[in-house]
Amino acid sequence: MDGTVVPDTRRRLPGRGAWLHPDPDCLRNAEKRRAFPRAFRLHGPLDVDRVRGHLAQLGKEVAGSPRDQQEARKQVDPS
Template structure:
């Protein structure tokens, strides 16, 4: 979603909606529509800037991505 590069599903992070917040789905088992992004800050930032999550989840307005950003910061390779 962010950088729009193709990758294997196992290399991507699945994101789902939980109320009005985007949360990571580590195991890929949470219910609902999923969106995939590389687990890197630059890719996440591009997706937020392009409002890709709003389009993917078919909602209007900004979504809270704070928890998602924290998760990516903790798990991204340095």
């Protein structure tokens, strides 16, 4: 791994994954708490620019009705 966190929208990439709400506040909190290195069992800081860009793109797509925004913020449970 080159230290870059990438969004796996199709859930097909190999290796460990981490769930994140599609909300920029959740990304900021994960960075602040150093959640990604723990989730991926890696040491050191990781680059989350691609995830930040993906969330920004989702925000543009969800900019429709308030119901759409509410649906996009629901937690996704992998089980």
